[in-house]
Amino acid sequence: MTTATTPRPALIPAHIRRHLTGLLPGPADLAPMRTSWRRDLIAGITVGVVALPLALAFGVSSGLGASAGLITAIVAGVVAAVFGGSHVQVSGPTGAMAVVLAPIVAAHGPHAVIVVSVIAGVILVAAGALRLGRVVVYIPWPVIEGFTAGIALVIALQQVPLALDTSTPTGERTMLAAYDAVRLADWSHAWLPLTIALGVVVLVEALRRLPGSLPGALIAVVAATIVAEVAGLNVTRIGELPSHLPMPSIPMIDPSILSELAGPALAVAALAAIESLLSARVAAGMAPTGRVLPDREVFGQGLASIASGLFGGMPATGAIARTAVNVRAGARSRLSAVTHAVLLTAVVAFGSGLASRIPLSALAGVLIATTLHMVNPREVRGLMKVGRSTAATFVVTIACTVLLDLLTAVEVGLVLAAFFALRAMADTTHVATQPLPGPPTRGDEHIALLRLEGSLFFGAADRVMDDIADAEAWVVILRLSKVELLDPTGAHRLAEIVRLLEARGVTVLIKGLRNRHQRMAARAGVLEALRTDQHLFNDLDVAVAHARSHVARQLAGQPVPRRR
Structure with missing residues (x-):
């Protein structure tokens, strides 16, 4: 009777072996020569x-x-x-x-x-x-x-x-x-x-x-x-011209200058x-x-x-x-x-x-x-027609390449392109006021349904949060299902606005916080800033119903539940 043996795991995972093998010459290199x-x-x-x-x-x-x-x-x-x-x-x-x-x-x-x-x-x-x-x-x-x-x-x-x-x-x-x-x-x-x-x-x-x-x-x-x-x-x-090539030799390295040469070597590697x-x-x-x-x-x-x-x-x-x-x-x-x-x-x-x-x-x-x-x-003409930011990046990169050096040109071009990209992304982020779903109910005028769209990141957080802070209502429902990106700055500013509104006596309800954003929101204190865990919703109708019941209690003079 033979017993099956468990195969020993490879020292190097298969995907790493494939990558390292792909760095070496292979038969595909010879194909074009034919x-x-x-x-x-x-x-x-x-x-x-x-x-x-x-x-x-x-x-x-x-x-x-x-x-x-x-x-x-x-x-x-x-x-x-x-x-x-x-x-x-x-x-x-x-x-x-x-x-x-x-x-x-x-x-x-x-x-x-x-x-x-x-x-x-x-x-x-x-x-x-x-x-x-x-x-x-x-x-x-x-x-x-x-x-x-x-x-x-x-x-x-x-x-x-x-x-x-x-x-x-x-x-x-x-x-x-x-x-x-x-x-x-x-x-x-x-x-x-x-x-x-x-x-x-x-x-x-x-x-x-x-x-x-x-x-x-x-x-x-x-x-x-x-x-x-x-x-x-x-x-x-x-x-x-030189008459001959030297034989290869291992250079003598002086340890005392290695620290001084580390920076230049890194710059040379980056440029190369x-x-x-x-x-x-x-x-x-x-x-x-x-x-x-x-x-x-x-x-x-x-x-x-x-x-x-x-x-x-x-x-x-x-x-x-x-x-x-x-x-x-x-x-x-x-x-x-x-x-x-x-x-x-x-x-x-x-x-x-x-x-x-x-x-x-x-x-x-x-x-x-x-x-x-x-x-x-043709590429240049197309590039100049795309927009002023694209044309500006193109021209500045040319100028830096000619007047400075190649590495600086790429660095400046990247920074400029990143700035324009962030500005464009910030421009797509906005807050829209929406009507409440369903038949109108008494007290709906005291509920603000705000939908955030785009990316809530450091480039847009202040502007967007200021729009939310200006809302005058007893209950604010924040729809976050259309938020594609939530970075630490955006989450921090969101938590600050929730605390500000709650301090003014405004109840904040959050609807549609994506799963991938929940950990960031929790770490930044967004969930802690809510009055209760029950103010986090996945369904809009349920959130609106909760807001209407909240307003109805206030209109009836009943006490409003405070923070847990």
């Missing part, structure tokens, strides 16, 4: 050409040097492409991240950035495992569109010095740098690189309108480079998550590139930053400009981002001499052409 691998290879080459000078420039502007930017583009680019949550996201160093890192380098030295990159990566990995990547769904439409439009303006402004072959002070605000570049440009020479940049823009746009999927950016850059070489034009080129998630979401809106998995995207960016730090690079994020170039070039799978990293590696190993001859103004033209299509004019 039909788009040719376009992906071309897109990867195109993005690689565009990413090369950006990686070098962002490395320099961060204070870590050009090689750190290139390392980040290669290492983080591959890791994020494999483990990230978007099929077309291109990751690497970005201007926003360089701005955040520059003060860290100045205060603690380049070595501290490697530590920050690893710590921030660990934070992002934990955030993905804890399902915190879904925070992007709480970012409203006008903030996303404003962020995207602001980024497009920032990218375009960043190209002005390159298009004019003019140098600007490191760390200067983008708009000021563009203004100074125009003001200080030597126009006897600047017209030449500017012509190259504008020519690239025109060529990219012309090729975009042709049938098929020609790699317009790649063709334009090659054409500009050939013209510059054949004509011997005196324009600034990419220049000398927000910028990557928004970039992936923008890419998903530009073309049918598949669903974005936010938790996996955050997880993948964390692994990318850890890997980049171990190789001596900097924290990485999804790069909107390069991702937009990738999508516009026809990418539909992760192969394009991997190809872009492989191309950068090949350039370091074999083609640094040839790539060094590319005019910077040609690459500026590619990015300017890209910004022209980052924002959908």
Whole structure:
């Protein structure tokens, strides 16, 4: 005879195992490659050409040097492409991240950035495992569109010095740098690189309108480079590149500065998550590139930053400009981002001499052409027509993105959107006086039937409660069945009004308090403020009958029951 054994419970619940498994690469990642691998290879080459000078420039502007930017583009680019949550996201160093890192380098030295990159990566990995990547769904439409439009303006402004072959002070605000570049440009020479940049823009746009999927950016850059070489034009080129990549190593962490680096690491992680998630979401809106998995995207960016730090690079994020170039070039799978990293590696190993001859103004033209299509004019027109609050959030987010920084822009946009949302929700909350049901009865004029509709929360509690307090009656019946939200402030103010009315000799009856609100009402003292537990009703007719009997006793001169 055999006895059944009770199965031992799993150490990790099934839903958690499914979530953690979903953070890792799977067969679904390979599916798009079967039909788009040719376009992906071309897109990867195109993005690689565009990413090369950006990686070098962002490395320099961060204070870590050009090689750190290139390392980040290669290492983080591959890791994020494999483990990230978007099929077309291109990751690497970005201007926003360089701005955040520059003060860290100045205060603690380049070595501290490697530590920050690893710590921030660990934070992002934990955030993905804890399902915190879904925070992007709480970012409203006008903030996303404003962020995207602001980024497009920032990218375009960043190209002005390159298009004019003019140098600007490191760390200067983008708009000021563009203004100074125009003001200080030597126009006897600047017209030449500017012509190259504008020519690239025109060529990219012309090729975009042709049938098929020609790699317009790649063709334009090659054409500009050939013209510059054949004509011997005196324009600034990419220049000398690093000759090799370092081997990975575990950074030496000084415990004495860990507490000082914790704050910057958290800020870096927040910026990486927000910028990557928004970039992936923008890419998903530009073309049918598949669903974005936010938790996996955050997880993948964390692994990318850890890997980049171990190789001596900097924290990485999804790069909107390069991702937009990738999508516009026809990418539909992760192969394009991997190809872009492989191309950068090949350039370091074999083609640094040839790539060094590319005019910077040609690459500026590619990015300017890209910004022209980052924002959908139809979306903007629709957004501006929705309402003034939506338009204001959109415009303010753009302004903060251009004038301040990306993280501040998102924060301000969220606060502004939340304020307008709360104000709109408060406007839907009101008190309506209703007639009593059934045939009129003597004394009905002494009964006030008040119906609360909407949300009784901190943004509307005072106004609504003042309307109730103004009721002149012997009995007030509060209908709460249409109250969708009751927060602690609303419940507290309701309790205060009940006590105020009862102190004036007005009997308060509550009808229709929802089950999910009863605990909040009890904790705030609403039920305790009622004269008796029998003044809480679920049926309106019963509540009205009780009120009429109460008024009838008063009209007959009978004593009115006081509080229990």
